[in-house]
Amino acid sequence: MASAPENEKNASAPEKKTLTLKSMINNEEFVVDEHVALQSVTIKNMVDSDCAGDVIPVPTISGEILALVIEYCKNHANPSASEDDLKKADAGIVAKDIYTLIDLVLAANFLDIKGLLEVTSQKIADSIKDLPHQDVREIFGVENDYTPEEEAAVRAEHDWAFEGFP
Amino acid sequence: MQETAWGFTEQQVGSKGCKEQQGLQGSETPGHNIPTTAEPPPPEEAEEADQEQPRFDTKRARSCKPRLPEEIIFYILVWLPADILYNSMRYVCQQWYRIIRDPLFIKEHLLRSTAGLLIERCFNRVRFAKLVEKDAMVIELNIPYPNKVLATCDGLILFEYGLGSRKLHAANPLTKQRVPIPPRSCSDVVTSCRFSLVCVYSKMEYKVVRIYSSNGDRIYDSCEMVTLGKDHAWKPINSQKLSDPCRKLLGFKRVSAGKFVYWTDCAYHPHVVALDVESEMFYELCSPAVNTRGDSLWYRKKGKSLSCLVWLCAGSLSDFWVLSDPITGDWRKLYKIDISTMLCTTIRGQALSRFLPVAWVSKGDVLVFLVGGTVFYVAMDFKTGKTFRFQSVGLPYAHFDFAYSLAGDRIFVTKCVTKFATGPPEKGFQCVTIVAVKVRNGSSDKRIEEQYMAEFFDSDSHMSLLLASHPRQQKIYAYRRHRIAWVESFWTDALAKRTSIFEVKATAGDTHLGGEDFDNRMGLRTYVVFVGRRPGPYKTWEEASLQGKTYVVFVGQKPGVYHTWEEASAQVQGCSKAIFRGFKSKEGAVKAFNGYFQQTGPSTVPDSAHCEELETRLKIALAERDAAFDLAGAYAEALA
Numbered sequence: 001m002a003s004a005p006e007n008e009k010n011a012s013a014p015e016k017k018t019l020t021l022k023s024m025i026n027n028e029e030f031v032v033d034e035h036v037a038l039q040s041v042t043i044k045n046m047v048d049s050d051c052a053g054d055v056i057p058v059p060t061i062s063g064e065i066l067a068l069v070i071e072y073c074k075n076h077a078n079p080s081a082s083e084d085d086l087k088k089a090d091a092g093i094v095a096k097d098i099y100t101l102i103d104l105v106l107a108a109n110f111l112d113i114k115g116l117l118e119v120t121s122q123k124i125a126d127s128i129k130d131l132p133h134q135d136v137r138e139i140f141g142v143e144n145d146y147t148p149e150e151e152a153a154v155r156a157e158h159d160w161a162f163e164g165f166p
Numbered sequence: 167m168q169e170t171a172w173g174f175t176e177q178q179v180g181s182k183g184c185k186e187q188q189g190l191q192g193s194e195t196p197g198h199n200i201p202t203t204a205e206p207p208p209p210e211e212a213e214e215a216d217q218e219q220p221r222f223d224t225k226r227a228r229s230c231k232p233r234l235p236e237e238i239i240f241y242i243l244v245w246l247p248a249d250i251l252y253n254s255m256r257y258v259c260q261q262w263y264r265i266i267r268d269p270l271f272i273k274e275h276l277l278r279s280t281a282g283l284l285i286e287r288c289f290n291r292v293r294f295a296k297l298v299e300k301d302a303m304v305i306e307l308n309i310p311y312p313n314k315v316l317a318t319c320d321g322l323i324l325f326e327y328g329l330g331s332r333k334l335h336a337a338n339p340l341t342k343q344r345v346p347i348p349p350r351s352c353s354d355v356v357t358s359c360r361f362s363l364v365c366v367y368s369k370m371e372y373k374v375v376r377i378y379s380s381n382g383d384r385i386y387d388s389c390e391m392v393t394l395g396k397d398h399a400w401k402p403i404n405s406q407k408l409s410d411p412c413r414k415l416l417g418f419k420r421v422s423a424g425k426f427v428y429w430t431d432c433a434y435h436p437h438v439v440a441l442d443v444e445s446e447m448f449y450e451l452c453s454p455a456v457n458t459r460g461d462s463l464w465y466r467k468k469g470k471s472l473s474c475l476v477w478l479c480a481g482s483l484s485d486f487w488v489l490s491d492p493i494t495g496d497w498r499k500l501y502k503i504d505i506s507t508m509l510c511t512t513i514r515g516q517a518l519s520r521f522l523p524v525a526w527v528s529k530g531d532v533l534v535f536l537v538g539g540t541v542f543y544v545a546m547d548f549k550t551g552k553t554f555r556f557q558s559v560g561l562p563y564a565h566f567d568f569a570y571s572l573a574g575d576r577i578f579v580t581k582c583v584t585k586f587a588t589g590p591p592e593k594g595f596q597c598v599t600i601v602a603v604k605v606r607n608g609s610s611d612k613r614i615e616e617q618y619m620a621e622f623f624d625s626d627s628h629m630s631l632l633l634a635s636h637p638r639q640q641k642i643y644a645y646r647r648h649r650i651a652w653v654e655s656f657w658t659d660a661l662a663k664r665t666s667i668f669e670v671k672a673t674a675g676d677t678h679l680g681g682e683d684f685d686n687r688m689g690l691r692t693y694v695v696f697v698g699r700r701p702g703p704y705k706t707w708e709e710a711s712l713q714g715k716t717y718v719v720f721v722g723q724k725p726g727v728y729h730t731w732e733e734a735s736a737q738v739q740g741c742s743k744a745i746f747r748g749f750k751s752k753e754g755a756v757k758a759f760n761g762y763f764q765q766t767g768p769s770t771v772p773d774s775a776h777c778e779e780l781e782t783r784l785k786i787a788l789a790e791r792d793a794a795f796d797l798a799g800a801y802a803e804a805l806a
Binding site for chain 2: 105106118122124128133140143151
């Protein structure tokens, strides 16, 4: 969103260009307008430094996720979209299960799309909000690396320091 | 194990995250540098990318779950409410715990927090209304002290500790940490309208601003300020430059927003006074509307700025102004809304004049009104135009905006009271702080214990370690993280009280306290002098004992000057009229000893005349000692 004026500049100088993004996981290809793809800072940097060929391979993102990312970029590249519409569209994109969201947040981070990163992580936060921490560990594939003593020490912090001090 | 657990996880996780990224980019454009990451990709990037491939395939099958880079976890956690972070997410793993305690995280989190309403009732009960979508949860806030809330800021509460005790504390009710505020320079009673708590976000410092009457004439126009956890005394702020009518405003109602404190008079005054607590400058601003026709003006904090609600007497429209620039004093009109119909449809049968605007909550777009004389509240969302009502229990006494936050973690850390340039006795560790703390053990046991603490900074790992000692158990407790609030530490007090050389007994058994690597670095046996000439850790007892107090045995089995309590006490055992005293300085001790023995000569059993003489001598010696203490105290204060 923030880079919108730059996108315009890039897009208006030559005639409308398209880029092809190719997911390296299931070899799906997506043809997108350049100014849509340039929402990704990673892709923009590649294009600016002339190291992008006709097909840009995206190594870690599956076609399913890439489609979501492109949908987001298309929505936000549309200058006539109102803020409310964008909000609704974003909410539609992130209405997915938590594992898809984690893949999406990884993709957003890799492609460096700030807005998508924000809405996705907000949605993930919303969905783990009411879960016990054991379930959160499960979802994020995090191992409990506290020893019982350390965990007790962390729990002990939850007391008033020097309770009853005069 | 210990080191990975506490100290070095960061580097490991960090480098892993980098590797992953670089690997990915490498495969994307082989042989090219992509300027998005700061680190240049390593030459073997292509191979790494190959290795990454199967990992992501299995991830799709969800047999192996992804390990998210730390920055993404940061982005996710920052959206969670503080109470969930503190009560649940901290326990997920140590990486998460560390992220949550990170000052940058706390700051980012504050920017996203949504404020609720703190309702103070009589009998010092405080309730907290947390506003959700179209409702509010009102819960009792549990602060285990009798208190009176004076001000709030970002989830910190400034309160009077014990009614009429004039002691002030700031606490975070979520993390249950608190910090005492230095005693005030002027000794008038705590009056609730005179304190403000403000945050300077650029430095993440919290400041308490207080208005007082300098010469007891009840004209409140003097101002002083203290930084939480940092200052040990109040610092006066010159308010003389303000014009006379504006200076009088300082005694009126105050609003703190952003890094400013504003003083306003909702009735007649055409000005607003603003104090920038960072630059400590006062500004005189104009009020957005001059009250002429009996309109009412309400100044409230809205987000990080001051808002003014002008309740026009004629007609049903109200103006909402917000101060867009506190330095030039530009007001911007936000809304012009007919709130009377909205309010009166929410709660019927109430005159408009009974609705009192209480505070802007949520993200600064919901205004809460109290129906005067009742326990009912109306919240009005200005973005959507919706209203809803909720209720509390017990008639409210005062209101504050408040949100659970993780704020203040660093300010509660034990603060340097006295710094000593001891020079590191053992490479790496340097003693930076010596603090004396009084602890009351448990609630049933009324005895007050004294505790000494020393903070050591390890220049190798950039970690600090806190040692605390219990004088009776003679045992050192090592804290890796220090959460212990320093409590009115009187260095001089500590000096006068007791000998204070302690043997470090932290061993491998205390690994979770950080004892093991401390032992490794310090050598197995270490003696720490908490109070003495040159406090710090020493390798041998002899060395340490030279730093402590000096004892003079005037009457005993073998009168003389001793360096350790053990030696000295051995000389007085079994001697009924033994007299001995501890001295801070060796010189003082020798002087007292010589002074006494020039007259009397050494003796094991004193006669009565000698005893009398001795008493006088001792009095002189003790007076000298006290003078020395005072000097040491002043010195310590000057250093602090």
